[in-house]
Each structure stands twice: as C-alpha cells, then as structure tokens.
Amino acid sequence: MTEPSPTAKKADSMSATWSATSLADAEAAVKQVYGMGGTIRRFSSERDETFLFTRSDETDFILKIANPAEDPAALEFQDGALLHLEAAAPAVPVPRLILTKSGEPSHTLSTADGPRIMRLLTFLRGELQYRTPASEAQSRNVGRALAELGLGLENYDGRPPAGKLMWDISHTLDLTAVLDHVAPERRAQAKAVLAEFERALPAITNLKRRQIIHNDFNPHNVLLDPAAPTAVVGIIDFGDMVHAPLINDLAVALSYHLATENWAARTSSFLEGFLSARALDPAEIELLPVLTRSRLAMSLIIAEWRSARFPENRDYILRNHATAWRGLQNISDLTPAGLKRLVPNLSEA
Secondary structure, three states: OOOOOOOOOOOOOOOOOOOOOOHHHHHHHHHHHHOOOEEEEEEOOOOEEEEEEEEOOOOEEEEEEEOOOOOHHHHHHHHHHHHHHHHHOOOOOOOOEOOOOOOOOOEEEEEOOEEEEEEEEEOOOOEEHHHOOOOHHHHHHHHHHHHHHHHHHOOOOOOOOOOOOOOOHHHHHHHHHHHHHOOHHHHHHHHHHHHHHHHHHHHHHOOOOEEEEOOOOOOOOEEEEOOEEEEEEEEOOOOOOEEEEHHHHHHHHHHHHOOOOOHHHHHHHHHHHHHOOOOOOHHHHHHHHHHHHHHHHHHHHHHHHHHHHOHHHHHHHOOOHHHHHHHHHHOOOOOHHHHHHHOHHHHHO
C-alpha cells in the first residue's frame, strides 16, 4: 500500500479538493455534450461530484463529474466493464452508460481545476440494501446476484490501472505498516488475521480462477425492490474493481452478512444463493474463511488509519467499523470444515 501525501492532489483522489460545479453549468454541459435538456439536483459524494439529472421527459439519469485527481485510465476501465456487461450479460442490473452525441462513453471538461471527466448513466430505482430489513431470503438473492455479476465479468479483458488498490485482499499484508493505528483492544486480533493470511499466501497464490471482480459488493452498492426487499434490482459503484482470485469477491460480499445474531443462517443462505449460479473449487472453499477474516481486518485497519489522517471525515470513514468488528468476532474461529457444516452444498464442490 502506498500512502499518498494529503497535499499531493494528483496522487490521492479520495482527499483531492476541487471547485464545485454549479447546477447551471452542469445542465449546460449535459445539453452541449449529450443534447439533452432538463434539471439537475446535487447528491452527496466523497470522491466525485454526483448529480441527479432529470430529462425534460422526466427520465432520470446519474451525472458524474470526476475530481481532477482521478486517473482517466481508471474511469476507462470502469466504462469498459459496464459496456462489456451490457453486451455479455444484459440481465445483470447495472447502470448503462449513455454515449455522448459523438458516440463516446465520456467527455472531458476543461475547468479551472484542470481536466475533469464527465459521464452520464441510467438511473436505477431501488432501495439500498443497508436501509432494508436483513433476511435469509435477501442474503440468498444477493449471493446469486454476485455470482451472476461475476459470470458476466468473467471474460472482460480490461485491466486496472497500474498500482495497488488499498482495498484489494491480495495486498492484505501491506496493512502491517499501519497496524499501530488500530486501538489496542483490537490490534492483537487484527495482527493475528494478518499472520493467518501470510501462512495461507502460498495457497492463495496458487488459486487458478482469476478475473476482474467487483470487489465492493456491500449493502451500500446493492439496490433492492422497495416493494419486495429481497429482490435485487441494481448493482452500483465499480470503482474498486481489480483483477484477483474469484473467491476474493465472495469474501468481500460475505463479510457484510456476519454482524447479526443469525449470521450463520445468513451465511448459509448467501452461499447457497451464490452456488445456485456458480460452483466453487475445493481450494477456494478452503480459503474462504481466512479471506473473509482478512477483509474484515482490512476494514478495521483502514478505517482506524484513515480516520486518524482525516478526522474531519471520521463519521463517514467509520460507518462500517462496528459491524466489521462484530463480524470478525463472530467468525474468529470459523474453519473450512465449520463452513461446510453451515452450507452442506459446499461439500459437493
């Protein structure tokens, strides 16, 4: 993990600052680039500027204007994934890119802060999963949705920009450098998980199935039908995609199903949903517990480190901290054999 300087605007898009785009300027840009008239409303966003654009015929879209520190190659990679899914897996409910009048997936604006990339996407209607009541049926459907998304991305040949992503489980051991930021009452357990990951690293390195994965399949990025909050109607935010072992995507998503009293039943349902669309290899099953613990430990370490660096944004950074800690405690001693007892179908892999 490279720790960027907070003053190096081009190096850290999470901490970059920029001049806000006025609603009038945003409307004018959409008119000029996409040929659409309508109205604009600003949404809150940490990494870029995000707006709801309502076209004159009352159709809604999402307008994104990237901050000037964003790597254009990263946005091109995301655009490629969305275009690939549109062609290869049209049933997977992800936003669709709206092409510019000249047929491009994005447009670069010239601003006082430098070039900023603008994109327009379809608006997916639904309720974010974290705002809905958790249930086993919901977990099952979310698991299947992840498997279907992964199948859609299986043959996507785009590659992420050079460099490491902080949230890539493959680079868990890089977090050793900032482990001292974890509070003493949690540090020993976080350190133990990193040691466990290091012992498992040879087996992780030997995993055969690798592809582009979403890598952030969490309840803030999954949309459910408000009338039937077990039905997945949208998957958003492709900003953390990486090329990694397929099982890492499952570990990321599973880590958000472990903080409730009925975590074992939700885990079983989630994995059964995934397996209903895609099988797992025995080696992947063996590594799933340690990879899931690794993701939970990452959530703790990164949150406590970044909240110390950016105290003004502490509440946002720590929004998943308590659930990650509880989830880690719930599966602290979960073995592959224990996982198979929870999900009998795993034994058939």
